[in-house]
Amino acid sequence: MITHLLSAADLDRDTATLLLDTARQLGAALSGREVKKLPTLRGRTVVNLFYEDSTRTRVSFEAAAKRLSADVVNFSAKGSSVSKGESLKDTAWTLQAMGADAVVIRHPASGAAHRLAQWVDGHVLNAGDGTHEHPTQALLDAYTMRERMGRLEGLRVAIVGDVLHSRVARSNVLLLNTLGAEVTLVAPPTLLPVGVESWPAGVEYDFDAVLPKTDVVMMLRVQRERMTDSFFPSVREYSRRYGLDVRRAGLLPDDALVMHPGPMVRGMEIAPEVADSPRSAIVEQVANGVLVRMAALYLLLSGEKGAGE
Amino acid sequence: MADRVRNTPEPSRELLSEADIGRVVDRIAHQILEKTRGAREVTLLGIPTRGVPLSVRLAERIRSFEGVDVPHGALDVTLYRDDLRLRGARPLGPTSVPSGGIDGRRVILVDDVLYSGRTVRAALNALYDVGRPLQVQLAVLVDRGHRELPIRADYVGKNIPTSHSEKVSVLLREVDDRDAVLLAGGEPQKPSTGGDK
Numbered sequence: 134m135i136t137h138l139l140s141a142a143d144l145d146r147d148t149a150t151l152l153l154d155t156a157r158q159l160g161a162a163l164s165g166r167e168v169k170k171l172p173t174l175r176g177r178t179v180v181n182l183f184y185e186d187s188t189r190t191r192v193s194f195e196a197a198a199k200r201l202s203a204d205v206v207n208f209s210a211k212g213s214s215v216s217k218g219e220s221l222k223d224t225a226w227t228l229q230a231m232g233a234d235a236v237v238i239r240h241p242a243s244g245a246a247h248r249l250a251q252w253v254d255g256h257v258l259n260a261g262d263g264t265h266e267h268p269t270q271a272l273l274d275a276y277t278m279r280e281r282m283g284r285l286e287g288l289r290v291a292i293v294g295d296v297l298h299s300r301v302a303r304s305n306v307l308l309l310n311t312l313g314a315e316v317t318l319v320a321p322p323t324l325l326p327v328g329v330e331s332w333p334a335g336v337e338y339d340f341d342a343v344l345p346k347t348d349v350v351m352m353l354r355v356q357r358e359r360m361t362d363s364f365f366p367s368v369r370e371y372s373r374r375y376g377l378d379v380r381r382a383g384l385l386p387d388d389a390l391v392m393h394p395g396p397m398v399r400g401m402e403i404a405p406e407v408a409d410s411p412r413s414a415i416v417e418q419v420a421n422g423v424l425v426r427m428a429a430l431y432l433l434l435s436g437e438k439g440a441g442e
Numbered sequence: 443m444a445d446r447v448r449n450t451p452e453p454s455r456e457l458l459s460e461a462d463i464g465r466v467v468d469r470i471a472h473q474i475l476e477k478t479r480g481a482r483e484v485t486l487l488g489i490p491t492r493g494v495p496l497s498v499r500l501a502e503r504i505r506s507f508e509g510v511d512v513p514h515g516a517l518d519v520t521l522y523r524d525d526l527r528l529r530g531a532r533p534l535g536p537t538s539v540p541s542g543g544i545d546g547r548r549v550i551l552v553d554d555v556l557y558s559g560r561t562v563r564a565a566l567n568a569l570y571d572v573g574r575p576l577q578v579q580l581a582v583l584v585d586r587g588h589r590e591l592p593i594r595a596d597y598v599g600k601n602i603p604t605s606h607s608e609k610v611s612v613l614l615r616e617v618d619d620r621d622a623v624l625l626a627g628g629e630p631q632k633p634s635t636g637g638d639k
Contacts, residue, residue, distance in 0.1 A: 166573075167571065167572065167573050167574075168571040170571070201521075
């Protein structure tokens with residue numbers, strides 16, 4: 134097993150499959166029980182280090198750690214020494230002194246998780262670094278697809294929208310490719326990153342043409358907070374060309390799945406009717422997130438590294 | 443929990459043949475029926491890997507002897523083990539508790555080998571997080587001794603006195619290619635820290 138979970142590229146097929154299988158067994162072990170808690174990580178400390186706003190991911194990691202009986206310390210940049218000017222390295226040393234067994238980090242700078250992994254002894258889990266990666270999101274998406282569609286091998290997945298600013302897209306492309314799915318990116322040329330042709334994914338600009346050949350469509354939020362330029366003429370035009378409305382959802386095969394990593398902007402990239410339809414897996418994605426993060430914490434923390442501490 | 447398929451490269455002695463295992467399972471099924479007065483309120487929970495097929499076999503035997511349908515399932519204990527920090531992360535086994543749950547049931551835990559007793563300790567803790575059974579009993583195919591905890595089995599297929607350096611392998615058709623109980627080793631090696639079979 135790996136020491137840190139920094140990038141979806143670190144996961145080979147066996148490790149990724151082990152993570153997904155473990156998540157599934159955890160779900161089975163916890164279902165219908167009186168006590169929704171496992172003693173596995175009793176006495177271990179997991180620090181949630183969040184430099185960026187997040188509800189879903191932080192709560193999900195917190196719930197995952199608590200269900201495994203770990204102690205959780207939440208550390209958010211607002212109201213901490215970070216707002217007084219403390220550097221990431223000094224914060225890392227503080228965490229080190231506190232004896233954190235695992236650090237979950239979300240940071241606006243790409244590569245922050247990698248840097249942190251060099252400074253602390255504990256295991257580092259990347260919960261989103263800038264526009265770079267968000268591996269646990271990719272794992273929960275892959276898990277959701279596998280549960281709903283029964284397979285990942287040969288599954289045709291379209292990732293649509295703001296690929297340029299999306300760490301979710303990058304992690305998903307890497308992981309889904311490792312697991313044998315065929316990924317197509319659909320976006321206006323201005324919202325595709327430089328070098329996208331080297332990614333293991335196809336690129337299309339015409340959303341309507343892609344939909345009938347798609348098993349899973351994953352909509353991305355347009356990250357206006359990261360936009361310093363104008364990437365498209367107007368919200369209305371973007372929504373017209375790249376939004377998943379009711380008409381477009383009708384072009385999908387009958388058993389196709391609609392996903393969104395959240396937070397959704399209803400009416401922009403996805404119509405409310407589509408987001409709430411039975412083919413949408415958006416609520417399941419959130420529930421599956423806890424299982425996948427439990428699996429990651431279990432596999433990272435119960436390894437040999439803990440011995441002799 | 444052992445590997446999915448057991449390979450025994452070292453020379454080993456067969457302690458129980460396929461026919462022996464069949465007879466032993468028959469006997470345990472009869473003992474369960476006798477001790478629980480017709481398997482009333484009984485739920486069988488197998489401990490993965492090989493406790494699960496054993497619990498299925500026991501349920502089949504009980505049905506064919508007395509026509510009683512006994513709910514059976516699987517209870518993975520990996521997350522409750524006391525040696526997780528000493529050894530690498532282990533893959534988890536399946537858990538499936540029968541739909542009726544275990545509240546007020548006479549739960550019989552089923553495993554292949556009883557050794558240190560640590561697996562059973564973990565199973566008891568796992569069980570009490572699932573619900574509140576009326577009673578808990580333990581059925582094992584082989585008891586090889588060397589308990590490290592105050593635990594004993596209610597139903598034992600065969601008592602096999604062993605030394606720590608020996609290795610008992612249970613092979614079952616559902617997981618391995620055949621039914622057999624093998625004893626290997628005997629030459630000095632470091633004593634087991636428990637948990638393993």
